Amino acid sequence: MQRDLRLDNVGRRYGLRGPWVLRAVNLAIAPGTLTRVEGANGTGKSTLLRLLAGIDAPTEGRITGRPRTAYVPERFPSALPFTAVGYLTHLGTVHGLSRASATRAAHACLERFGAAAYARTPMAQLSKGSSQKVAVAQALLAEPEFLVLDEAWTGLDEDARAELERAVAERTAVGASVVFVDHDPSRLAGVPDVICTVRDGGVNRRTEHPTSPAAGPRTVVVAQGPRGGALPAETAGLPLTTLEETTAGTYRITVPASHSDVLLRALLMSRPPWHVVAVGSEETP
Numbered sequence: 001m002q003r004d005l006r007l008d009n010v011g012r013r014y015g016l017r018g019p020w021v022l023r024a025v026n027l028a029i030a031p032g033t034l035t036r037v038e039g040a041n042g043t044g045k046s047t048l049l050r051l052l053a054g055i056d057a058p059t060e061g062r063i064t065g066r067p068r069t070a071y072v073p074e075r076f077p078s079a080l081p082f083t084a085v086g087y088l089t090h091l092g093t094v095h096g097l098s099r100a101s102a103t104r105a106a107h108a109c110l111e112r113f114g115a116a117a118y119a120r121t122p123m124a125q126l127s128k129g130s131s132q133k134v135a136v137a138q139a140l141l142a143e144p145e146f147l148v149l150d151e152a153w154t155g156l157d158e159d160a161r162a163e164l165e166r167a168v169a170e171r172t173a174v175g176a177s178v179v180f181v182d183h184d185p186s187r188l189a190g191v192p193d194v195i196c197t198v199r200d201g202g203v204n205r206r207t208e209h210p211t212s213p214a215a216g217p218r219t220v221v222v223a224q225g226p227r228g229g230a231l232p233a234e235t236a237g238l239p240l241t242t243l244e245e246t247t248a249g250t251y252r253i254t255v256p257a258s259h260s261d262v263l264l265r266a267l268l269m270s271r272p273p274w275h276v277v278a279v280g281s282e283e284t285p
């Protein structure tokens, strides 16, 4: 994502005389940020996400700067006349991949979320959880610059939930933005850069400070790199909780557990690679 996605004076109501669900919303989503949207039931969270994703148009106001976007809706229309892999392959070709690459990407995505066994099952026959995995896979397939997740974790098993958290971390680490709603307050706790609260038709935006002690599980990585040097550039988008040079060239780095894979990959893939000495988990207060 190269620039902010902007909502200027956006309003949305359903029907000509329906009540305004959102009104006078001004909001900017910056590249590389993770935003959590919260609010009571029926306040307009899904409405806001559909507007952000471009699935729905504002009744008034303007939305500009939307990059290549993917969306996981609250309710995924699973009764489609495709097998899971057929559907994802089709979408891959729509996104410009060759058929062979799209098929490979489709299988890889299903495998990643533990749904490889259902690749050839007609979508209408998938269980709710399996079809949710396809919903998530379709969004991640094209490596979007902007990812919008409306209760995307609901119905996923534990492994798939963790995998989706990792996928979110990967997206933001490469400069994409992610906006999500989730009923579980501990979802990615301490990680979001921004919290948006929808209330009384408005959106209140507040910036979080990932450097303050974050809630949720954290991973401690001890790694050796250049003395007094900086972390590899690939770690720039990560919400590091602490970074300490314990002895010359040895660093103790703490990240939210959901981001540990991205941190480790960045360290090991940097040129020259860092040496990872230890990885452990840290209890949080």
Ligand SMILES: Nc1ncnc2c1ncn2[C@@H]1O[C@H](COP(=O)(O)OP(=O)(O)OP(=O)(O)O)[C@@H](O)[C@H]1O
Binding pocket: 014, 021, 039, 040, 041, 042, 043, 044, 045, 046, 047, 048
């Ligand atoms: N397609 C629609 N047609 C008419 N009214 C709608 C439509 N979609 C949403 N609404 C109304 O807009 C309001 C906000 O709904 P929305 O689903 O955006 O809220 P939400 O905060 O996501 O709710 P929840 O937490 O229950 O998922 C509700 O009053 C809802 O009935």
